[in-house]
Amino acid sequence: MTEGRVGPVRWFLNNAKWHGAEWWITVLGGVLLVAIILMTVSADRLAPYDPVKFVGAPFTRPRAQQSVVVLESDATIGGLGDAAEAAVGVVTNSQAARELDERGLAYETFSSIRLAVGALQQGEIGALVTDAQDPKFRKQLQAQEVATKIVGDPFGTVFVLGTDNYGRDVLSRIIHGSRTVLGIAILAAVMSASAGIPMGLLSGFLGGSLDKALSLVMDSLYSFPGLILAIAMAALLGPGMLNVAVAIAVIYIPVYFRLVRGKVLSVKESLYVEAARSLGAKPFTTLWLYVFPNVIPSIVVIFSVNVADSILTEAGLSFLGLGLPPPAPDWGFDLSAGKRFVPSGYWWIITYPGLMVALLTLGFSMLGEGLSEILNPRLTEN
Amino acid sequence: MSEARKLLEIADLQVQYPVRTGTIRGVDHVDLTVCRGETLGLVGESACGKSTMGRAIMRLVSEPGKIVGGEIRFNSQDLMQKSEREMTQIRGRDISMIFQDPMTSLNPLQRVDEHLIETIRTHERDTNKRTARERAGEMFDRLGIQRERLMDYPHQLSGGMRQRVMIGLALILNSQLVIADEPTTSLDVIVEAQILDLIKELKDAYHMTLILISHNLGIVAELADRLAVMYAGKLVEVAPALALFDTPLHPYTQGLLSSVPNIRLDDQALHTMDGAPPDLIHPPPGCRFHPRCPEAMERCRREDPPYRQVADGRWVACWLHEGVQEQMVRGRGDAL
Numbered sequence: 001m002t003e004g005r006v007g008p009v010r011w012f013l014n015n016a017k018w019h020g021a022e023w024w025i026t027v028l029g030g031v032l033l034v035a036i037i038l039m040t041v042s043a044d045r046l047a048p049y050d051p052v053k054f055v056g057a058p059f060t061r062p063r064a065q066q067s068v069v070v071l072e073s074d075a076t077i078g079g080l081g082d083a084a085e086a087a088v089g090v091v092t093n094s095q096a097a098r099e100l101d102e103r104g105l106a107y108e109t110f111s112s113i114r115l116a117v118g119a120l121q122q123g124e125i126g127a128l129v130t131d132a133q134d135p136k137f138r139k140q141l142q143a144q145e146v147a148t149k150i151v152g153d154p155f156g157t158v159f160v161l162g163t164d165n166y167g168r169d170v171l172s173r174i175i176h177g178s179r180t181v182l183g184i185a186i187l188a189a190v191m192s193a194s195a196g197i198p199m200g201l202l203s204g205f206l207g208g209s210l211d212k213a214l215s216l217v218m219d220s221l222y223s224f225p226g227l228i229l230a231i232a233m234a235a236l237l238g239p240g241m242l243n244v245a246v247a248i249a250v251i252y253i254p255v256y257f258r259l260v261r262g263k264v265l266s267v268k269e270s271l272y273v274e275a276a277r278s279l280g281a282k283p284f285t286t287l288w289l290y291v292f293p294n295v296i297p298s299i300v301v302i303f304s305v306n307v308a309d310s311i312l313t314e315a316g317l318s319f320l321g322l323g324l325p326p327p328a329p330d331w332g333f334d335l336s337a338g339k340r341f342v343p344s345g346y347w348w349i350i351t352y353p354g355l356m357v358a359l360l361t362l363g364f365s366m367l368g369e370g371l372s373e374i375l376n377p378r379l380t381e382n
Numbered sequence: 383m384s385e386a387r388k389l390l391e392i393a394d395l396q397v398q399y400p401v402r403t404g405t406i407r408g409v410d411h412v413d414l415t416v417c418r419g420e421t422l423g424l425v426g427e428s429a430c431g432k433s434t435m436g437r438a439i440m441r442l443v444s445e446p447g448k449i450v451g452g453e454i455r456f457n458s459q460d461l462m463q464k465s466e467r468e469m470t471q472i473r474g475r476d477i478s479m480i481f482q483d484p485m486t487s488l489n490p491l492q493r494v495d496e497h498l499i500e501t502i503r504t505h506e507r508d509t510n511k512r513t514a515r516e517r518a519g520e521m522f523d524r525l526g527i528q529r530e531r532l533m534d535y536p537h538q539l540s541g542g543m544r545q546r547v548m549i550g551l552a553l554i555l556n557s558q559l560v561i562a563d564e565p566t567t568s569l570d571v572i573v574e575a576q577i578l579d580l581i582k583e584l585k586d587a588y589h590m591t592l593i594l595i596s597h598n599l600g601i602v603a604e605l606a607d608r609l610a611v612m613y614a615g616k617l618v619e620v621a622p623a624l625a626l627f628d629t630p631l632h633p634y635t636q637g638l639l640s641s642v643p644n645i646r647l648d649d650q651a652l653h654t655m656d657g658a659p660p661d662l663i664h665p666p667p668g669c670r671f672h673p674r675c676p677e678a679m680e681r682c683r684r685e686d687p688p689y690r691q692v693a694d695g696r697w698v699a700c701w702l703h704e705g706v707q708e709q710m711v712r713g714r715g716d717a718l
Contacts (some may be wrong), residue, residue: 207445269444275487278440279501279551280474289500293491 001309009331032363036356038176046173048160051329054167059341062162062170083285162348164334165341168347174356177329181360184245185310191249193303196256201295203257205265206285215261222254227316234322244323248313252306259302263295270294304368308361314374315357331357384428389559389591390416390439395452397431399437408434412616413689421592423606423623425599425638427444427659431615432595436561437619439593440468450622455539458557475505478552482564483498484544488536494547495532501551502562503599521550524587525580542573549580555590561593566601578604599642603627608695611635614660614670617689620697631698677702 039046125264161170203214221229233247267273273290302307317323326333331353338349397409409431416422423434437443439454441461445497454461456477464472481487488497498518506520519529525546536544545565552560562581566574582605585592596602602609602623609626611619613635619632630636637655657674660666666673672682681701689699 211468271481271483271487272489274442274444275479275481275548275551276489278442278473278479278481280470280472280504281500282470282504285500289492290489294489 022370022373024370026374029363029366029370032359033155033367036178036360036363037182039175040182043175043179046287047169049169049172049176051168051172051176052327058163058165058167059346059349060159060163060167062160072197077086113299161352162346164338165346170334170352173329173334174331175351177331177334177353178356178360180241180318180324180328180330181311181314181332181357184241184248184314187241187245188248188310188314189252189303189307190271191245193250193256193299194305195249196253197260197311198255198301199253200260201264201287201292204261205268205291211261214257221251224225226251227313230313230317231320231322234317235372239323239325241324244314244317247317247322248310251313252310255302255306256299259298260295263298263379264291267291267294301368301372304364304371309367310360311357311364387417388415388715389418389457390414390593391455392435392439393453393455395435395438395454396450397434397447398450399447401446401663406662407615407661407665408443409438410613412452414610414617414618414620416591416593418558419589420607421605423609424595424612425597425602425609426612427597427638429659429662430612432597432612433563435612436479436563436593436595439559439561440473440479442473442479449639468718471505474501474557474688476557477559477561478555478557480545480552480560480562480565481547483568484541484548485568488544489550490536492535493532494534494536494539496552497547498532498554501677502556505555514573518550519553521554524584525550540573541569542576545569545577545589545615546572546580547634549577549584553584553590556588559591559593561595563595564597565594567596568599575599581605611638614665616670616699617660617697618671618699620695622695625696627705631692631696631703632671633677633702634671637674637676652717669699 092152150206159169159171161174163169164173199214199218203211229251230247233250234244237243237247268291273286276286276290304325314323315332316337318330321333323330323333326337334353335357338346338353341349387469392412392414395409395412395414396407398404412431414422414435424435426432434443434447434580438449439456439461440510441449441454441464443449451464452462461469461472488494491502495515495518496535499514501513502514502517503511515532516530522529522532527543527546529623531539531543536547539547549565552562565581567638569577579599581592585605592605594602594605597620604625609619609621609623610617611626611632613634617636619626621628621631626635627639630639634655637653640653641655642654655674660670660673668684669675669678669682669687672678675682679701685701687699687701687704689697691697692703
């Protein structure tokens with residue numbers, strides 16, 4: 001054997017079958033994950049808007065041209081330039097306000113469209129600039145017999161994925177929501193791994209009545225339908241990131257426990273463990289240096305599959321309203337909040353968060369499955 | 383044999399495996415003595431209990447097996463009375479073991495040197511890593527492996543090298559007793575010869591006592607001073623190696639020896655023993671070998687022959703040799 005020592009990367013490249021499906025699956029999954037994790041890490045820089053603020057008109061279509069509706073009363077306004085001449089009213093925190101700031105234009109702010117329209121009608125302001133292109137809003141204005149005129153699109157394309165029913169930017173919510181989802185899912189997976197792995201190690205290694213008792217508890221926990229148990233736990237613990245993570249973690253402890261225990265039982269019988277014992281290795285040494293390292297590869301695989309599972313469960317919980325409290329960006333919650341607007345044709349509110357849940361889950365699953373194929377010694381033998 | 387020369391004395395050892403259909407008597411009332419510095423060959427067919435014996439000496443019988451009775455006296459101390467913690471200290475330091483399959487007896491995730499260093503430091507806490515590494519290096523010189531292979535993982539070594547490392551592990555602390563459980567079974571003949579030479583050489587260098595467990599009479603003939611033949615959990619014959627090969631007393635030993643193919647004899651037929659090893663849950667009554675024994679008598683079917691000394695250093699359990707003792711003793715008396 002002349003091969004030298006190789007690093008993990010070279011090892012991976014050597015062992016991966018370049019044309020095999022598992023290689024592509026792993027890489028694709030990895031790329032997806034890296035992209036999503038990068039997005040999560042730099043959410044503050046990437047997200048164009050604040051995810052919890054009403055930054056635009058409700059139900060703005062994806063990539064729709066941001067229109068400024070200038071409502072004329074007495075003043076004759078030809079464009080935004082002219083609007084500056086008149087007293088301009090702006091709805092608080094709207095994109096329009098930000099743009100006017102940038103142009104150094106003075107304006108008055110109103111906390112709602114209704115108040116602004118009232119001010120317009122009473123002649124307090126000469127024009128109202130808003131992001132609205134909302135048919136409902138326009139209908140409301142028509143009902144109040146206010147003439148509307150659309151003046152250009154000074155702000156260009158703004159909401160790449162549209163806005164939701166409150167006028168929050170869907171893209172920003174997705175980007176920030178990835179933090180919530182990934183955070184909870186990984187936290188949950190780490191928690192259940194750090195509870196399940198030591199228990200599995202001890203149970204398999206020590207055997208006896210401890211093993212019987214733990215196995216019984218874990219098997220009964222395992223026999224529960226996961227989501228139902230998570231719902232019960234989440235309802236019991238109340239909202240909050242940590243609580244949701246705990247609720248999810250509990251249902252996945254048996255996954256690690258059973259895997260690790262089974263693996264320990266087989267590794268424990270292997271000759272090198274027996275050899276170590278015949279050389280006087282203490283039980284703890286045997287467990288820590290001989291058994292545990294040989295269990296790790298299967299944990300790695302199950303971990304990434306488990307994160308994928310946790311993501312779905314987290315989405316399920318927040319879909320049911322058991323996730324973080326509402327203003328927090330959360331894909332599952334956005335799905336459930338947006339679903340009632342789908343019949344009205346506002347498909348983008350739920351499509352994009354749903355797509356993200358699918359992509360993230362797919363990423364972890366593909367990475368996990370691919371790794372398990374590659375790490376499987378039976379397949380790498382030849 | 384004087385008390386001082388006895389390193390290991392096994393008396394009435396019984397190892398049983400409870401299984402669903404009954405109890406397997408893996409080792410059934412075995413008495414055996416091993417002297418300091420000698421090589422004892424423990425032979426017998428598969429599943430006769432020879433490996434179980436080896437493991438029982440270290441109190442490492444694998445679950446669900448259990449030592450249910452008997453004494454194992456090592457250096458005049460009864461190992462059966464030791465606590466598990468004391469046994470842990472004895473294993474590897476005073477008694478160590480070489481296993482059959484070197485491919486799987488090293489931790490695949492530990493470098494070779496770590497195996498050696500850890501073994502040293504488990505038993506000698508005040509040895510620092512550097513000294514331990516140096517000793518591992520010296521051991522590698524002795525084993526005939528280049529020192530740079532110390533940093534290799536087990537999978538980077540060949541089978542022969544791995545077995546050398548296992549031998550090194552067993553010897554690094556100068557164990558008084560080494561139990562080699564079929565040390566060359568999974569190696570090819572050339573490597574096998576090398577390993578046997580190495581064991582022979584190190585045995586002299588380290589003054590170790592060796593129990594060589596094997597089903598291969600050729601290997602045992604090469605190394606052993608004395609032989610113990612096991613059948614169905616019992617010792618059937620113990621004798622000095624040469625005497626046993628010259629005049630096997632027990633019909634089973636005779637059968638065993640005659641089933642070794644010999645290239646020099648004109649006889650081309652391969653001798654085999656009829657029948658199969660007995661069911662150890664329900665062993666045959668009387669002598670356990672009687673269903674396969676060509677010389678079985680009525681008595682063999684009823685009574686289990688006692689294990690007795692029939693001549694100096696020759697023990698056998700067979701009715702054929704009842705009364706032989708007196709004859710031989712008388713014969714010798716005449717000569718004197």
